[in-house]
Amino acid sequence: MKSKPQPAILAIDQGTTSSRTILYDLAGKQICSTQQEFAQIYPQPGWVEHDPEQIFESVLHTLRATIKEGQERGYSPMACGITNQRETTIVWDRKTGRAIHNAIVWQDRRTAERCAALKAEGAEALVTQQSGLLLDPYFSATKIAWVLDQVEGARERAANGELAFGTVDSFLIWRLTNGRVHATDPTNASRTALYDIGAGTWSDDLLALFGVPAAILPEVKDCVADYGQIDPEHCGLSIPILGVAGDQQAAGIGQACFNAGDLKSTFGTGSFLLVNTGAKLLRSKNRLLGTIAYQLDGQTTYALEGSILSAGSTVQWLRDGLGLIEDAAECEPLARSVEDTGGVYLVPAFAGLGAPHWDAEARGAILGLTRGSSKAHLVRAALESVAYQSRDLVEALAQDGVAVSTIRVDGGMVRNDWVMQFLSDVLHIPVERPTSIESTANGAAALAALGAGIYRSLDELAQIRAVEQVFTPQMGATKRNELLAGWDQALGRILNPE
Numbered sequence: 001m002k003s004k005p006q007p008a009i010l011a012i013d014q015g016t017t018s019s020r021t022i023l024y025d026l027a028g029k030q031i032c033s034t035q036q037e038f039a040q041i042y043p044q045p046g047w048v049e050h051d052p053e054q055i056f057e058s059v060l061h062t063l064r065a066t067i068k069e070g071q072e073r074g075y076s077p078m079a080c081g082i083t084n085q086r087e088t089t090i091v092w093d094r095k096t097g098r099a100i101h102n103a104i105v106w107q108d109r110r111t112a113e114r115c116a117a118l119k120a121e122g123a124e125a126l127v128t129q130q131s132g133l134l135l136d137p138y139f140s141a142t143k144i145a146w147v148l149d150q151v152e153g154a155r156e157r158a159a160n161g162e163l164a165f166g167t168v169d170s171f172l173i174w175r176l177t178n179g180r181v182h183a184t185d186p187t188n189a190s191r192t193a194l195y196d197i198g199a200g201t202w203s204d205d206l207l208a209l210f211g212v213p214a215a216i217l218p219e220v221k222d223c224v225a226d227y228g229q230i231d232p233e234h235c236g237l238s239i240p241i242l243g244v245a246g247d248q249q250a251a252g253i254g255q256a257c258f259n260a261g262d263l264k265s266t267f268g269t270g271s272f273l274l275v276n277t278g279a280k281l282l283r284s285k286n287r288l289l290g291t292i293a294y295q296l297d298g299q300t301t302y303a304l305e306g307s308i309l310s311a312g313s314t315v316q317w318l319r320d321g322l323g324l325i326e327d328a329a330e331c332e333p334l335a336r337s338v339e340d341t342g343g344v345y346l347v348p349a350f351a352g353l354g355a356p357h358w359d360a361e362a363r364g365a366i367l368g369l370t371r372g373s374s375k376a377h378l379v380r381a382a383l384e385s386v387a388y389q390s391r392d393l394v395e396a397l398a399q400d401g402v403a404v405s406t407i408r409v410d411g412g413m414v415r416n417d418w419v420m421q422f423l424s425d426v427l428h429i430p431v432e433r434p435t436s437i438e439s440t441a442n443g444a445a446a447l448a449a450l451g452a453g454i455y456r457s458l459d460e461l462a463q464i465r466a467v468e469q470v471f472t473p474q475m476g477a478t479k480r481n482e483l484l485a486g487w488d489q490a491l492g493r494i495l496n497p498e
Contacts, residue, residue, distance in 0.1 A: 243447025
């Protein structure tokens with residue numbers, strides 16, 4: 001007689017360059033996973049798009065493959081959590097579920113002029129006061145307005161209730177539930193620049209400012225809530241979606257950042273530092289973002305966030321753009337093969353600079369090249385740029401009164417021991433790498449497990465996290481200050497080109 005399958009938890013992790021589905025047992029251990037990349041579309045310099053159908057098909061492929069492998073191992077999913085690339089904007093037809101335009105990705109800078117115009121009109125104070133954000137093309141609001149203005153008839157259709165907007169979580173929920181649920185969570189809503197994070201509602205003021213009709217917006221639910229059932233037509237099972245959070249907040253949950261002052265930094269396509277500020281929304285004086293860390297049982301926990309737009313994507317550029325490497329794994333031995341960069345600095349402002357500079361027009365540069373500069377020097381400079389940008393964020397936090405004593409790291413880039421040691425040296429604090437570096441998916445699974453009643457509290461979740469290695473500072477102050485002075489000079493050339 002066949003034994004009854006063991007219950008398990010699914011996490012859908014829809015990222016910027018790929019989609020993954022991971023299956024976990026009830027102790028939080030990964031059983032199996034599937035990942036699929038999809039195309040990046042660059043219509044013009046500074047523009048980045050995704051095909052929403054490719055996103056959905058990649059999710060379906062990984063969902064089905066992971067469920068099938070899990071079943072072969074004797075497991076069946078009882079709940080699903082979703083985490084996603086944030087700010088990426090999709091507008092779709094409510095009848096067909098098909099997008100009316102490609103997804104406009106968070107990295108996209110096409111609305112820089114619109115943001116600059118609004119800033120010149122003095123609108124940024126309202127945006128920051130209500131949403132915690134800045135006027136920048138990074139966020140969803142100007143992206144939505146752009147789609148409604150560029151696609152013929154879209155504004156009229158939106159006002160008539162024929163169209164729906166969502167960040168990627170909302171789009172996936174809509175499609176997976178066959179249009180039964182149009183919802184998002186507060187972490188994703190807080191990244192649109194349309195959500196009043198203090199009041200916990202969509203803002204009429206911001207909707208009017210950006211020209212976005214309320215009729216297209218999703219319902220905002222707690223991070224742990226009933227988001228409907230994945231329809232059996234998609235994967236053969238009816239699975240409740242019980243947890244949702246944007247990728248960086250999900251990583252904070254996966255890293256057990258549940259107390260004020262707990263800080264994590266995720267090194268993926270970009271790099272995102274998030275520090276829990278508790279029940280209080282801290283207003284940054286240094287252009288860091290006020291945002292929602294999570295919302296459970298109607299209680300909101302806030303965070304400050306610093307966003308670096310290019311981290312892993314810089315390595316991707318070395319591979320795909322320049323052909324200097326064939327695989328990211330080559331970077332560590334190349335970096336170790338030289339004593340330093342030979343004075344080379346790479347400022348990866350491929351799509352502008354994020355926090356704390358927020359310069360949408362900045363463009364990348366390589367400085368300090370000589371005839372002696374080699375591939376190894378350039379690769380090392382690319383890796384060093386991630387640590388230098390992280391230092392800029394930690395300095396901004398310090399100026400906001402948030403002292404950082406340890407940084408918890410995750411994401412694909414943290415497998416590189418050399419980068420983690422250099423990060424610790426530059427920040428002059430310990431860097432904790434967890435046993436499982438997939439904190440984003442872990443956080444989504446944890447939310448679904450809370451919703452399913454497997455865990456009863458955040459304290460129980462915190463006990464699951466385990467640290468694999470701690471990197472401690474080894475570099476002397478003189479060397480560190482010399483390197484940072486070089487970075488500051490290189491950065492100054494980008495921010496003040498004249």
